[in-house]
Amino acid sequence: MTRGAAPPRSRADTPAWLVQPQAPLRPGSRVGRRRASFLERTLGDGAEVFRRAMYAEIDGSRGALQRLDPRAKLVALVALLVAVALVHSPLTLVVGYAAIVAVAWAGGVPMRSFVRRVWLVVPAFTAVAVAPATLSVVTPGQIVVPLWTWHGAPQGLTRQGLLAAALIVLRVACSVSLVLLVTLTTPWNRLLGALGALGVPRIFVTIIAMAYRYLFVLLGNITDLLMARKARTVRPPDHGAGDRRFVGAAVGTLLGKSHHLAEEVHQAMVARGYAGRHYALERSRFVAADVLVVLAALAAAVVILGVDRVLR
Amino acid sequence: MSCAEELPASEPVYAVRNLTYTYLGRFAALSGVSFDVRRGERVALLGANGSGKSTLLKILAGLIHPTSGHVAAFGKALTETALMEEQFNRDFRSRVGIVFQNPDTQVFSATVREEIAFGCLQLGLPPEEAQQRLDDVLRLLEITDLVERAPFQLSGGQKKKVALASVLVMNPEVILFDEPTAALDPRTQHWLIDLIGALGEAGKTIVVATHDLHTLADLTDRALVFAEDHTLLADAPTPAILADPAALLRANLIHDHRPY
Amino acid sequence: MHIPDGYLSPQTCAAAYVLAVPTLAIASRRVSRGVTTRQVPLLAMFAAVSFLVMMFNIPIPDGTTAHAVGAVMIAIALGPWAAVIAVSVALLFQALLFGDGGVLAYGANVLNMAIVMPFVGIAAYRVLAGRSALRSTRRVVAAGVAGFLGINAAALAAAVEFGIQPALFHTADGMPLYAPYSFAQTIPAMALAHLVVAGPVEGILTGAVFAYLAKANPEALRGTHGDLVTSPDAGASRPARVGWSTPAKVAVGFVAALVVLSPLGLLAPGGAFGEDAPADLDLGALGLQAIPAGMARYTGFWRHTVLADYGAGGAHATLGYWLSALVGIAVIGAAVYAMGRLVGVFRGRRATPASAVQD
Numbered sequence: 001m002t003r004g005a006a007p008p009r010s011r012a013d014t015p016a017w018l019v020q021p022q023a024p025l026r027p028g029s030r031v032g033r034r035r036a037s038f039l040e041r042t043l044g045d046g047a048e049v050f051r052r053a054m055y056a057e058i059d060g061s062r063g064a065l066q067r068l069d070p071r072a073k074l075v076a077l078v079a080l081l082v083a084v085a086l087v088h089s090p091l092t093l094v095v096g097y098a099a100i101v102a103v104a105w106a107g108g109v110p111m112r113s114f115v116r117r118v119w120l121v122v123p124a125f126t127a128v129a130v131a132p133a134t135l136s137v138v139t140p141g142q143i144v145v146p147l148w149t150w151h152g153a154p155q156g157l158t159r160q161g162l163l164a165a166a167l168i169v170l171r172v173a174c175s176v177s178l179v180l181l182v183t184l185t186t187p188w189n190r191l192l193g194a195l196g197a198l199g200v201p202r203i204f205v206t207i208i209a210m211a212y213r214y215l216f217v218l219l220g221n222i223t224d225l226l227m228a229r230k231a232r233t234v235r236p237p238d239h240g241a242g243d244r245r246f247v248g249a250a251v252g253t254l255l256g257k258s259h260h261l262a263e264e265v266h267q268a269m270v271a272r273g274y275a276g277r278h279y280a281l282e283r284s285r286f287v288a289a290d291v292l293v294v295l296a297a298l299a300a301a302v303v304i305l306g307v308d309r310v311l312r
Numbered sequence: 313m314s315c316a317e318e319l320p321a322s323e324p325v326y327a328v329r330n331l332t333y334t335y336l337g338r339f340a341a342l343s344g345v346s347f348d349v350r351r352g353e354r355v356a357l358l359g360a361n362g363s364g365k366s367t368l369l370k371i372l373a374g375l376i377h378p379t380s381g382h383v384a385a386f387g388k389a390l391t392e393t394a395l396m397e398e399q400f401n402r403d404f405r406s407r408v409g410i411v412f413q414n415p416d417t418q419v420f421s422a423t424v425r426e427e428i429a430f431g432c433l434q435l436g437l438p439p440e441e442a443q444q445r446l447d448d449v450l451r452l453l454e455i456t457d458l459v460e461r462a463p464f465q466l467s468g469g470q471k472k473k474v475a476l477a478s479v480l481v482m483n484p485e486v487i488l489f490d491e492p493t494a495a496l497d498p499r500t501q502h503w504l505i506d507l508i509g510a511l512g513e514a515g516k517t518i519v520v521a522t523h524d525l526h527t528l529a530d531l532t533d534r535a536l537v538f539a540e541d542h543t544l545l546a547d548a549p550t551p552a553i554l555a556d557p558a559a560l561l562r563a564n565l566i567h568d569h570r571p572y
Numbered sequence: 573m574h575i576p577d578g579y580l581s582p583q584t585c586a587a588a589y590v591l592a593v594p595t596l597a598i599a600s601r602r603v604s605r606g607v608t609t610r611q612v613p614l615l616a617m618f619a620a621v622s623f624l625v626m627m628f629n630i631p632i633p634d635g636t637t638a639h640a641v642g643a644v645m646i647a648i649a650l651g652p653w654a655a656v657i658a659v660s661v662a663l664l665f666q667a668l669l670f671g672d673g674g675v676l677a678y679g680a681n682v683l684n685m686a687i688v689m690p691f692v693g694i695a696a697y698r699v700l701a702g703r704s705a706l707r708s709t710r711r712v713v714a715a716g717v718a719g720f721l722g723i724n725a726a727a728l729a730a731a732v733e734f735g736i737q738p739a740l741f742h743t744a745d746g747m748p749l750y751a752p753y754s755f756a757q758t759i760p761a762m763a764l765a766h767l768v769v770a771g772p773v774e775g776i777l778t779g780a781v782f783a784y785l786a787k788a789n790p791e792a793l794r795g796t797h798g799d800l801v802t803s804p805d806a807g808a809s810r811p812a813r814v815g816w817s818t819p820a821k822v823a824v825g826f827v828a829a830l831v832v833l834s835p836l837g838l839l840a841p842g843g844a845f846g847e848d849a850p851a852d853l854d855l856g857a858l859g860l861q862a863i864p865a866g867m868a869r870y871t872g873f874w875r876h877t878v879l880a881d882y883g884a885g886g887a888h889a890t891l892g893y894w895l896s897a898l899v900g901i902a903v904i905g906a907a908v909y910a911m912g913r914l915v916g917v918f919r920g921r922r923a924t925p926a927s928a929v930q931d
Contacts, residue, residue: 211661
């Protein structure tokens with residue numbers, strides 16, 4: 001272990017197998033192509049998400065929505081989310097969704113990903129989950145599509161069930177779109193600053209910021225672990241037990257590493273005078289446009305609920 | 313703010329006497345080390361991996377404390393209790409800066425701007441002055457265009473510059489560097505060596521922990537060589553150390569087949 | 573288990589915030605009152621770890637995935653209040669950056685995964701671990717079981733939040749305004765998925781990480797285990813009890829506890845689990861991307877082979893519940909036993925502790 005104790009190694013000490021060249025590469029393969037394991041795909045997806053976050057944040061300030069104060073955007077977001085949550089008619093939500101898309105379009109949000117990120121996720125999660133609720137066994141009511149009979153009573157899709165399912169799916173779509181509208185147009189660090197300005201304690205903001213920052217470091221660590229494993233994997237990967245063992249070891253290593261990192265970061269903070277207090281470098285100003293956005297959001301919320309009263 | 317007035321010119325910045333440090337009560341990192349560092353000196357802590365130089369640097373930065381022995385900084389004992397006193401803590405932290413080897417541990421804020429402002433705000437500088445210093449140091453290190461970036465959007469060299477900026481912005485008297493040139497490309501290495509030289513000429517006291525013999529003569533005037541048994545092997549001007557292969561060999565810094 | 577916006581009424585969300593915000597305030601006071609300032613970076617790291625743990629969808633034999641939360645693991649290492657903050661921060665990322673879990677529903681998600689889960693977990697851990705040595709098998713199993721119980725408690729809390737929606741919020745003609753399923757559907761659905769899939773995953777993760785920390789980095793446990801962490805080589809000389817007696821005992825005790833608890837599900841009003849389609853599982857809430865094929869098979873199995881010949885009405889429903897409960901319990905018992913064995917094997921292979929000297 002200690003370099004001092006070992007005698008200096010010359011070429012003669014090197015084991016013979018280490019200087020032996022390997023057989024030349026054979027073309028083709030009998031085992032078939034090596035498929036990425038589940039774990040590799042998950043990690044790959046994770047890394048991709050972060051890479052996107054990374055470049056998304058570089059171009060921060062073009063478009064009207066991007067320039068707004070993040071505090072105004074957060075307040076507007078909550079007002080509109082509450083309004084959407086109080087709506088009783090699917091029709092209102094259709095109109096509402098159209099309005100959100102229009103605002104996004106006007107604000108220079110990339111349309112394709114804005115629409116896709118909602119409609120790829122919502123059907124897979126929400127629509128499948130609420131589908132059985134359209135049946136009379138879950139939501140009794142007026143049967144519109146009879147499917148079978150149970151002890152003489154017709155069973156099938158009910159009006160109430162279908163409306164409820166449509167309501168939930170649309171509400172989830174509107175809510176997710178609203179959140180996306182804010183996150184796609186606001187750099188993360190400004191969003192963080194806004195949380196502080198809106199009364200979230202500084203210690204929380206510091207922890208959130210630091211956690212976000214080290215997410216990347218730790219993710220890089222896992223990716224390295226995986227790469228190291230992959231580089232040493234000669235046989236095709238097993239897709240179950242091996243992955244599970246790896247996850248256990250990876251999380252353990254991750255915890256150990258994060259503990260060590262936390263210690264060093266703490267020293268770096270203390271070295272620069274940290275004594276448990278948190279300060280913000282204040283620099284954002286609330287301008288007329290921001291006040292206007294908050295007022296517009298409140299007005300929109302009132303309009304949504306008014307329309308809903310008429311439609312329901 | 314300067315402590316030059318408080319301190320007689322001959323008074324050492326650091327006085328280290330018979331210092332010993334052990335990890336977990338049994339793994340020695342430093343054993344019986346004594347030396348002084350004078351104002352304006354550029355000192356190298358030279359040793360192989362595991363010889364305890366990073367530990368010593370952290371002790372000089374007041375981040376960890378010796379198991380036994382005595383360390384004084386600016387004529388005052390540097391102990392855990394002394395640093396709990398708010399005034400001394402503030403004075404000491406504003407005078408001593410440390411640049412860690414791994415910039416990932418040092419650059420911990422959400423953006424470059426907040427990272428560099430952190431020290432100023434912690435020391436209670438008003439935000440306007442912090443902003444002014446921030447702008448100056450960004451210009452000095454030629455990283456003004458990085459100010460809104462998040463740390464994960466930076467390359468290794470850029471991160472190192474940000475780490476350096478976050479220390480320089482506090483205008484420390486003493487700057488401690490842990491392996492400053494490690495993992496930097498040659499261009500950034502040269503830039504850093506020039507910067508450290510300029511800081512030395514400006515009167516800063518500089519302590520560099522390194523095992524890189526190539527940059528040693530450019531960076532420092534004096535070298536402390538640590539043996540692998542964690543004792544102080546030699547303390548002499550850098551050219552004399554570099555001219556003494558026997559000492560370097562004993563410290564396991566060079567290979568007998570291949571002098572540096 | 574992340575509840576998105578739209579499933580819960582704003583009133584429910586507000587109530588959850590009313591519970592979550594003061595808890596977070598207490599947590600931040602408790603944590604920052606610590607003697608050192610060390611907690612801030614440590615909590616940040618653990619929040620990042622929790623986020624990554626949630627991102628790790630672990631493959632299960634069906635070809636589907638489940639994810640753990642890590643809340644109990646953090647509670648054991650740093651204390652429940654630290655877990656409250658770390659998991660809340662991870663959940664905030666997911667809500668704001670990835671649209672995973674709602675903004676209005678954030679309070680409810682915090683309540684389930686960042687409050688109920690670590691506290692139930694740490695309580696179970698303390699009871700089960702007793703005064704055993706830091707590196708005893710019992711302590712590792714206790715950590716695993718605590719993780720299992722913690723995530724199931726969180727799932728139960730979510731099921732209750734879902735279940736009250738149709739009863740409290742519907743239109744005059746019976747149209748549910750929010751989540752449409754009643755207790756009788758949400759509780760068995762969530763329970764089955766978490767007892768069988770996510771729970772064992774969380775349990776194994778918590779147990780394995782605890783074993784790792786106790787072995788490789790006991791200093792990480794000093795804050796919560798104080799005097800149990802004595803010197804770097806504490807307990808190393810004691811041979812690990814690798815055998816099947818302890819895991820088996822724990823598994824049996826666990827099954828007994830579940831059998832006792834199962835009738836609680838029958839108290840839920842109306843409905844019958846046996847009649848529900850597998851799609852009733854609230855997938856969005858479970859964080860699963862497809863109906864676990866294995867579960868679909870099981871429910872099909874009940875309906876067509878076992879239950880088809882039985883009469884109508886109440887007997888049918890109760891039987892369905894009991895059958896699913898029994899299978900669930902058997903699976904859990906086996907999982908706890910297997911986990912105990914696994915931990916035993918893992919510990920048996922343990923090398924002498926290596927404490928690295930830092931440069």
